[in-house]
Amino acid sequence: MRRFAAAAAFLLLAGCGGTGDRDDDAGKRDKVAVGVIAIIDVAPIYLGQAQGFFGQQDIDLTLTTAQGGAAIVPGVLSGEFQFGFSNTISLLLAQGRNVPIRVVANGNNSTGDAANDFGGLYVRADSPIRSAKDLGGRTVAANTLKNITETTVKATVKKAGGDASAVRFTELAFPDQVPALQAGRVDAIFVVEPFQQAAIAAGARRIASPYAEAAPDLTVAMYFTSQQLIAEDPELVTRFTTAMRQSLAYADTHPDEVRAALGTYTKISPETRDALVLPRWPVEVNRGSVTELGRLAREDGLLTAEPDLTALLPGS
Template sequence: MNHRPHRTRTLLGGLAVVALTATACGGDDGGTSGGSEAGGTGGETAELTTVRIGTLPIANAAAMYLGMEQGFFEEEGLTLEPTVQAGGSQIITGLVADEFDFGFVGWISAGVPIARGLPVCVVTANDATGTTPEDDWQLILTGANSPMDGPEDLAGKRIGVNALGGVAELQTRVVAEKAGIDPASLQMVEMPFPDMPAAIASGTIDAAYASEPFVTTILDQGGKIVVAPGAYIAPEYPLGNYMTSQQTFEGEPELVEAFTTAMNRSTDYARDNPDAVREIIPTYTQIPAELAQRIRLPIFTSEIDEDAVDEQMGFLEQYGVVDAAPSADDLLCG
């Protein structure tokens, strides 16, 4: 299941067109909500626009926090206000309810609401999986004494996932089918990522689809890898992205462009500075610095692999999450 050569793109060109159109059609004030300015430094006296972000307590959120630390958002006239949520569905609900301006979710989590007609869209990518079980940072793991050794052992097991119908559940079912077992036999148990190590240790679940830093926590408990779902499907498989509401995208294009510019800079910085990623993780999670130095890091990327996203959208329809799957183009703003 090889996606090379990829169709990849970023969205800043389209955002610029939207911003120019809005400027041509609008009045003279041109500001974002609250009357503050977004986009560029705006001079020494320019106010910063507060941007509300729904995010997750996992390692791949590091790029955003690094961007805040490095001043990339401030240079675009923004100050971020992150709120940690348990999963992508809560974040998307917050976008629709205007509780968040942007949200960090997975591609599967993005596809479900768009297939159901909710007014949200993706502004940029954030991360992808690794290439092997040795370097991947989202894994299905089990306890030290479990007889499970590989994906063929998933049949009939209770699998912890952070959100039903999301990235973890769909990728786990894809892996099961590729391994020749009935994906309907899997019992999905919804729980937050931080609860997974204890749930495996207690036997509440047989295995968990965990993300870093909880992968390393489970391995430290003596746990073992069953399979790396992303790498098992295809190397460097798209995972994380940032979304906004259609209302924000159409009504505040300068804000969207400023956020996307700063977020892409943050993602590039995270990719090029793994030591900085490890240093920032303890500042926004409960993860000790020593553990942050040992975890597997995501592959940070702002490029959108449209072929792989299209394939993931097909999983939504294949496993009955939605009646008709959207395409990658349907997901992207603009």
Template sequence: MKKLLGTMVAGGLAVALLAGCGSGSVSGALQTSAGVDTDLRKVTVGAIPIAPSAALQLGIDKGLFAKHGIEIEMQSGQGGASMLPAVSTGTMNVAIGNPVSTMLAVSKGLDLKIISGYSHSLATGDDITGVVALKDSGIETVADLEGKKVSVNTIAGQGDITIMEAMAKAGADPSSVEFTEIAFPDAPAQLEKRNADAVWLAQPFLSQALEAGHHLVTYNYQETIPGQPTLVAFASGKWAEENPELVADFKAALAEVSDYAESHQDEIRALLPTFLKMDPELADGLLLESHSGEIDRDSLQKISELMVKYKVVDKPVDLDQVILD
């Protein structure tokens, strides 16, 4: 089927992953909430340079974290997996990353807790991720991915397990797919060079590929677990246990930030040209994920079951050990 890369496990490789996390802003444009109140408690938050992370900047700009007595210091991460050891060792207090990486790390022995929800895919209509193929490839539906090479941004992640499940639901053989790891920004060019038969893309790359005339094969999230969590906030169990009041205040702040971001998506889009150095015209029409601070336990359970089914983990992750209610 596919080789499970050790990019999300504890041990010696965690040191290498830690090197992928750097201090400073996500895009060079982020600012902390410092200077508002000298009594604010600092929380170092890791985020990756994608559109949903802009909600954090919006929360800083609107003073929503400061309202809860918190100063946010942002650190950049190359991906959710790279931030796991940083949080585990205390380099970051909290990180915003995908739930599969977090649950996999817990299964490998890292002491991590999901403390809040953050963003979700869209249950109906157009979605924020999807699989794309060249129009002349002969790949029309997800069943046509049998025997094909498909790129995902991270192997043993949310992309490949949901693509395989969508194939299984369509009566195709998911074990026949060859998954290859290609970063989202690079995937469209690799598709056009025919180095992959199909590519899994997130926004804004999905919209760009469809506008270029490529064919949408499937919204794999909607075909498997519609509206599933795409990003969660996680912290080390040790930090959470030692700072219960700060964790509670951070969760309350992030819930308020999420609610504001969900009802003010145009303000997020307005941040993207500086936040991600995105073309203003593209930012203005960008499809955004849904934001919510609620932890979707039912969807996380289903994701955990897919992780077992497709051999990412040996047994279901105990959500009572992962989620800090």
């Protein structure tokens, strides 16, 4: 595959990959690297790889785990990855800075059920905090600052009638959040699966589900590529998108196989995998929810102008 001009440096962790089985001559396939994060959200691409959807499109797929979506964007621009996975706010921020990328497929969505989503806002069982309204003046742990966690938590606080501007956020990796909550170093944490199960096991109490409450059927993350690859090899982009859409549809209707696939690229125990609340994986991007996230990001000062969704989203 073609390489692009070097972009900003970024940190990569160990990755893994494989191929599908359209025929026995993998040398005829396009080698495609995708930057992902080792979380449940990306289960469809691993499941689609195992099902042979990418091999059927003559794609020899390699999946490489990166530290986060913000690191994957420069990886796609540099040509280290042909495609990448990132949360919606990171992509909106990139588009707002005129970074030449475009979404090619949906990633994952909230369940839409505030009582049963794959991410939640938790406090200690003995906390005086009863709802998101009470978070003003309190400290909330987020895995990344100035991103989708902060945006959706603030939106939830506002909807509950609280002062979102008075919420303090501190950056903590997901594995460190439950211990910090138990020790009283933070007042609340926002965690996604499987860390949500750890919070529940520790006796934490859910007070809100920011993804489910920020917007109906929230598109949390998406797959994207560079404008340069679209211009130079649109046929490859089409084939990747076809395989990705197949993978999303399959994952959304085969939850047991998703749970099994998680055992191939994460260290989540079988018992925890069985208890997980899975996100939804609709084939189509929920444009309305992306619009709402853009509005919220502008309200919070993350974006200085309305994002150009026509330039960013597929089918525009």
